[in-house]
Amino acid sequence: MDDRFSRRLAVVTLAALVLILAWRIGPDIYRDHFAPPAEPRLVTPRGDLAEDEKATIAVFRAARDSVVFITTSERVRDFWTRNVFEIPRGSGSGFVWDRRGHIVTNDHVIEGASAAVVQLADGRSYSARLVGRDPSHDLAVLRIDAEALPPPLPVGESATLEVGQTVLAIGNPFGLDWTLTKGIVSALGRELPASNGRPITGLVQTDAAINPGNSGGPLLDSAGRLIGVNTAIYSPSGASAGIGFAVPVDTVNRVVPELINTxxxxxxxxxIRYDPEVNALAARQGVRGVLVLDVIPGSPADAAGMVPARLTRDGRLVPGDVIVGLGGMPVDEVDDLIAALDRHRPGERVRVTLERAGERREVEVTLADGV
Structure with missing residues (x-):
């Protein structure tokens, strides 16, 4: 009985071993001797691209060549040898503004640089000269002497932008040249501080990825028109977190021609003269608007009959005219007045709303050149 059991156990064990070996080496034997050779799988036809994909591709192809890559360098002097040499400083993006070789970018892209090189999409590189810069709007204009420039980007408008509409950003993030990102207008009328301390107002907020190196590149609408210049991101890490900002094209179209001309x-x-600190003190006492502290003789304010504040014998400030509106925009503080003025050009006539001793009136003034 024990011998039969032992023989059966040996047979079962052997059969199990044979099955295990067959399971382990069987596929190899099948593949080597019986299976057909492996071939690429058949491609499933995709069909035509979606219409929105076609539109995005068309916009990128039309705009890509007009976007440039900018590298800057800084002139330094060696402390010991007193030799002067150039070292790399940074990089950013820009775009062709006109056929004369003007390139628009951010002011912070070229700030502190002693030289800049503009690289076109076809690989050509040119030394650029600075034409003008405006730190208050983070805009700058360079110029290159180049033949057969790409066409300037078509200019749109930002006053009619709507939250939710599609936008596209082209630039060179992290040195990865000519990158396209897509998103929507997330908000309008945002505000960020500029390098000179004054706020940049009216910014377009977008969730299109904007990373270091995108600065100065164009923000386009779905028709491929320029609607802004990418300027900054809001991110603790320094990389895109879905909150980017662009200078609106209406501002660009007002500032850039003046930079080129002057x-x-x-x-x-x-x-008029005003003082933010005095205005802040007045605001704590419930005075809304900008106090006119002085009126320059012969100025638009003088022609409109504005009355400045005055000091009493005991040192009290008695308000005269207080500006509470300009060009249809409410003015609660100095930054509001700066932003309202920035929407206009010298020579334009605007309506100014004034308050004095509790009475409100409106006057029309012709704006003059600032300083």
């Missing part, structure tokens, strides 16, 4: 941007003025 080398600087001069905002219009009313010809």
């Amino acid at each position: 080398g600087r941007y001069t905002p219009p003025t009313l010809g």
